[in-house]
Amino acid sequence: MPDTTPKIELHVHLEGAVRAEALLDIARRNGLTLPAADVDELTELYRFRDFDHFIELWVMTTHVIRTEADFRQIVLAYAQEAAAHGAVYIEGIFTPAERVAAGASWDEVFSGFCDGAAAAKETTGVEVRLTPDIPRGYPLDAALETARYAVKYRDRGVVGLGLGGIETGFPPDPYAPAFRVAKDGGLGSVPHAGETEGIASIRGALDALGADRLRHGIRATDDPALLDEVASRGVVCDVCPVSNLRTRVVANVDEHPLPAMRAAGVLCSISTDDPAMFGTDLGREYAVAARLGLSAEDAFRAGIAGALCEERTRAELTTIADAHAWENTQPE
Numbered sequence: 001m002p003d004t005t006p007k008i009e010l011h012v013h014l015e016g017a018v019r020a021e022a023l024l025d026i027a028r029r030n031g032l033t034l035p036a037a038d039v040d041e042l043t044e045l046y047r048f049r050d051f052d053h054f055i056e057l058w059v060m061t062t063h064v065i066r067t068e069a070d071f072r073q074i075v076l077a078y079a080q081e082a083a084a085h086g087a088v089y090i091e092g093i094f095t096p097a098e099r100v101a102a103g104a105s106w107d108e109v110f111s112g113f114c115d116g117a118a119a120a121k122e123t124t125g126v127e128v129r130l131t132p133d134i135p136r137g138y139p140l141d142a143a144l145e146t147a148r149y150a151v152k153y154r155d156r157g158v159v160g161l162g163l164g165g166i167e168t169g170f171p172p173d174p175y176a177p178a179f180r181v182a183k184d185g186g187l188g189s190v191p192h193a194g195e196t197e198g199i200a201s202i203r204g205a206l207d208a209l210g211a212d213r214l215r216h217g218i219r220a221t222d223d224p225a226l227l228d229e230v231a232s233r234g235v236v237c238d239v240c241p242v243s244n245l246r247t248r249v250v251a252n253v254d255e256h257p258l259p260a261m262r263a264a265g266v267l268c269s270i271s272t273d274d275p276a277m278f279g280t281d282l283g284r285e286y287a288v289a290a291r292l293g294l295s296a297e298d299a300f301r302a303g304i305a306g307a308l309c310e311e312r313t314r315a316e317l318t319t320i321a322d323a324h325a326w327e328n329t330q331p332e
Contacts, residue, residue: 003283004086005296005327006320008303009271010190011215011238013133013164014092014113015062016274017078020046023276026073027064035060046277051196051247055166057277062095066102068112075116075128081275083124085282089307089317090126091190092117093162095133096149097142106149114156127316129309131160131190134178136170143178151185159308160188162215163205167197172204179209188212188308194219194237196249199226211235213306218244220266221257231265236306241288242280243273258292267302268294297326 018026020042027034036042045057065074075092082090096109110132117128132150134143150158161182163175172191179189193205195216202220205211206229214220217237220227230237239258244250250257261268270289272280286296304317 002085003286004084005286006088006300006324007082007086007282007286007296008089008269008300008307008317009082009087009282010091010213010236010269010303010306011240011271011273012078012082012090012092013274014074014078014094015065016058016277017081017272018065018074019077019081019276022074022077023061023064026070030064030066030070032064032066034064046279051166051249054247054274054277058274062098063102065099066104068104068108068115071099071109071112072116072119075113076119076123079116079120079124079126079128082282083126085286087126087282088320089129089303089309089313091129091131091159091308093131093133093164095135095164096146097135097138106145110149110153110156110158114153114158117157127309127313129157129159129307131162131188131308132158133162133164133192134175136163136165136167140174140177143175144181147178147181147185147187150182150187154186158187160190160212163191163193163209164215165192167192167195167201171201173208176208183210190215190238190308192216195244196247198222202226202230206230206233206235212308213238216240216244217266218249218257218261221260221264224264227261227264227266231267234267234305236267236269236302237261238271238306239268239289240271240273240285241292242285243278246278253288253291256292258289258294262294267305268299269303269306270294270299295326297321297324
């Protein structure tokens with residue numbers, strides 16, 4: 001039986017959460033092909049090799065997700081999956097510039113994902129908020145358009161702006177104008193930083209992009225002074241343990257930086273990143289975190305601290321945390 005302890009997830013790429021069977025159905029519906037003929041072949045293709053292969057796989061597969069109905073479907077499907085593992089609040093990531101490049105309009109993309117978030121609440125009870133990502137390597141015009149549409153859809157559940165993609169070779173600083181648009185429009189800043197790159201990437205996210213949260217942030221342990229700063233500023237890091245192992249930014253679970261981050265006082269939430277592509281789920285991530293010494297309650301309360309939701313929802317999450325009988329003992 002899945003562990004249904006209450007959970008918050010702040011870092012999940014919705015396009016990377018589509019399970020193999022659903023992705024094949026979407027491709028067929030849109031008259032498009034995937035580099036696999038059936039679920040078994042696609043599951044084998046999903047088998048992680050290295051970070052470059054992951055990026056290639058992302059491009060090869062997510063391009064079939066093209067219509068407003070697709071966008072709505074993948075939000076709802078993931079909310080249903082996460083709810084089975086106890087999720088009560090999710091901040092889902094999507095990459096609108098890539099969907100627009102595949103032929104959708106900006107409004108179709110945002111409307112579809114926002115409709116999916118509303119449907120998720122109605123059918124599963126899970127609160128879903130959205131944080132569109134700018135893909136590193138895309139021109140500033142696309143980044144600015146992502147920010148403008150994010151602000152436009154703020155009243156429909158968009159709460160922040162992110163920066164994703166290949167971290168190496170693409171520092172955060174050039175995207176600062178887009179994040180200023182988002183901040184001026186009342187949105188949070190949630191860039192990926194400190195996954196495959198270290199101090200400079202995190203510093204750029206904090207200083208140039210005004211990061212309210214760091215997606216990953218595990219390389220803050222490269223510099224004790226930076227780690228202390230992240231802790232003292234209360235910047236929550238969205239840690240994705242299985243993803244870090246799959247991408248080989250961490251060699252094995254016993255070398256994961258999570259215990260050092262916690263020892264320094266950093267607030268760490270727990271997430272899946274790309275669960276379909278990394279062969280994981282929210283229950284498994286929390287189990288690995290528990291092995292590393294982070295209790296479900298501490299992860300949940302860090303999630304509350306890092307969530308970009310309105311105060312009403314934050315109060316509801318706090319009520320859930322206070323009312324739940326948490327089991328804080330860690331597995332052997």
